[in-house]
Amino acid sequence: MIYNQKPFDVIVCGAGHAGVEACLAASRMGASTLLLTGNIDTIAQMSCNPAIGGQAKGQIVREIDALGGEMAINTDVTGIQFRLLNESKGPAVQSPRAQCDKKAYQFRLKHTLELQPNLQIFQATVTGLIFKDGKVVGCRTNLDIDFLGQAVVITTGTFLRGLMHVGQNKNEGGRLGDFSAKTLSGSLLEAGIELLRLKTGTPPRILGRSINFSGLQEQKGDSEPTLFAYHDTRDGEDLFHVERTGERRLGWKPGSEQISCWMTYTTPDSERIVRENLHKSAMYSGEIHGVGPRYCPSIEDKFVRFADKPRHLLFLEPEGRSTNEYYINGLSTSLPFDVQLDLVHSIPGLEQAVLLRPAYAVEYDFAPPTQMYPSLESRKVENLFLAGQINGTSGYEEAAAQGLVAGVNAVRKARGEAPMIIQRHEAYIGVLIDDLVTKGTTEPYRMFTSRAEHRLLFNHGSAELRLRHHASEHNLLSNSRLKNIEHKLSCIINWQNLLENQKTKGGSWADNLRRSGAIADLPAEFMAQSKEVREEVLYRVLYRGYLEREERQIERLKAVEKIKLPASIDYLKIPGLRRESALKLQQFRPVNLGQAGRISGVNPADLSVLMVLLASEKSERL
Template structure:
């Protein structure tokens, strides 16, 4: 059945596997995507959404490099929101609510249209390794398929165990069997493995909900889109989400099932995601809180299935049902399926190189939850990088990596391989010390040239990006070179409660003021004339505005990074009291107290200690 040797075999067709297969195939490598069920390609196992804080930046970076996640997010979107618009642009993060069925369908169709890509449905039960080099895979039917490189993207399927109350059964996802054999072989080869946990909330029948008792959560009035390509368009109409709250009664009803909860009775001993805790974990850890938010999210344009975001749980199904019926708007709720927790094997990512190739076996790459991460976006970005490097290795080309100051993807990979992780890793803007540089609006400027060099981005997209860049730079220079008379600018300054000027000055200095917007500055005739005369679009105008208004922050960020590098070997006193640092995150304080690093360099490599936490530490040490 498989007479030829593939360049790349990708095992698993989730978000990581799909991006890995697309990247390798689009780079000209003969690629096989093998998965247990071809009907579940790029399945959204948990929430039906893409993007969010820091995650939206990752999706834009994937798109800028030529990946598919941004395009599919646009074609399957039912709502778009730009989060954190009230904050600075380094925090702006795009997010879409997705049609779950359309998302998976669009991914599959895009993959089927990708040249050099074959598909096969079966479970991979082992690897073929010769002289510390992977040379293929072995399936559950005993087939041996040869390849020059293999990318493992097994998600939660490696010895997956599903928990609902005091019941548990093998499975990689509800309704799907677990994958066996790979973990055991990798351990025999010398790999270190561990167990992690994640969970998901119940899905309910939207027809049984009373939305009049909930708070409406609409999308943006003028929605944008993820992809920089011209193959997608912004939404013209959207579906609303809704929000409700738990209550003390709901919490009491949930506590009644704690003795049957696998989280509290010892059945689950692996670590779950700190920043996406189950509802029972929330009411246990935050016992003084009377209520928690629940986001009621439709699963698509036409389906009545609803995702109850914030109610992730592994409690018995009868407890879930009874408690949820006490939530406002859920009094008559009907379940489609209960929530559950799942435990699965992972491999500490310190066993990987920056390319995501394993150190022990040449040609073998890991991507996604097998590396201890959580989230579609984190998985997809790893899949893209692993697929790229698998193809480059086969083609005997130089490896491809991203630095921390080049992309959130670079931060993610560097964190994983240098710090490792003992709990499911999730990306946040605070993890990136260069986040003012790594904005969602400039991902194309940062990464499209790299995608073009790899052969993943077409020349048309590159030229469009170069035009946007040159126009934005020229617009910034216009502000630096153009003066404005006091009588022309003072009326605008007065309206915005900004100090008036006594003489003419450069527009750049005026525009850099925090309370002067582009809308204000366009009231100056010369500015509006420039915009119209050079046919500047919204993206270019926004890019120039950010460069003007945040130039000082960007310069300061670069200087701080240089100082941090000079202080990397600074010794930390062994009796240092981390509890004094209230401005540091709780996670960082806990881990620093536990590990007690000897130097700043060691502290900065601890998972959960962000660059901003290290800066706080330096301040307390008088540096």
């Protein structure tokens, strides 16, 4: 049965963090959008740690907000603890992080989707795709109901042939207590899309009242929390009520009534238990074939790979205000349950801990992301977009960013318009997508500040200034907010110029600031500006030399990025091009010379060959 004779503009399959941003972006652009999910009650579920942000990830969330996404505001109004990481370091690498109320985050976002115009939600498991003439034209479901769409976004997370491991015990599912999407993989393979396996894991959850907090180190939230959304440019928005319906959405005043986390450590007994039972771990017994995350290792990996460490830090983090459940951050494992019990009880403060949910590893299919264009559209199937963990990433933030971009570009594709491409020098989102489609990944990809060569330009406070042209061009923000952003930018530039040019004792205000760092000596009128304006002006003034150097380098690189590579080039037939490079270029099909240069194995000599070829073709046309 076909549900809709007139195709939706966009169909989104999967309602995790990528799926919700994809369907919100599409519907807010005015496109008729359908969200298909196997379980409406787990929309935006925080399957692992209920935390948002962190190193580089916090900047991504602010960029999502700058592009009209929902993750930032949803975090602010359901957050239970806020901390600014790297506060003692430079502003370029400072990153906001928040612990959220797990259920409040999920319920508020579900409610937001239900109230969104142009968006229809339907509970059904997508079992396959419908193809016609090399294009995707819809989806099939387990209810024998087909849905037609001009563009389809796949955001399946860990559910593609998901298999969970607790020791030798195996259960099908993308997360504990949920299902596995077993047939969609076959549909993707049928379309010529390559699939491989990855692995991720999660720690046990414990009952808070069974924790002995005496002797543990308390970790409080910041007294002045750094929020994720740009509240200063929102035009008096009511965060909790929806004017059209009068309904009240869940949430509270951002930063209010924060809850503490607690720190503890593994012990020599913890290490003994793990080492004596390594052969029982699904990871070390050969039961798992997928590659796990290097930067979020299991406790087994920690004791094996970092044998010189006498102990490992663990965080006990509350899962919400209305639950007594705690998350043991740092204790991911796939050991059998009886071993997990002994391991947890070997940790200070957890000697009598009661386990509510066991830790487990989950193995799942992903599509190597070099099979996508920078728009996140599949190179194999037209009108098919992929976002989130299906592209080999890890983390809610990376998934949400991809979902937003895929949702925008699915609409653009349905309308026959050029895609939104965020460049590497514009945002961490640009670095993320360029890394994926150019370099690919063989392990769960996680964003770090070190991955961005222009990270000095990516301080978290500047995201909406950096990305305002994309938000404007693609109609992602309200006109009033865009005006507020432009006014804010004008104010920043004016004060930056004034501090640089107005003379005072010892030189300009800016010279004195760079020399002494004494902020208190600045003009009173400047100090009366909003915190957001002051911080951005100070950043631009203090780091002026470094920022100008970055801008000059970007200008030099732009010339290379502008040199387009025709899609028809047969790299295997180019004389003088090394065989290794020709094979890589033929596989990845870069869209310009800059992207070609970022492919592993392609060197400057190869780029010179390509430039000679392009020059000769141009002269022949003349």
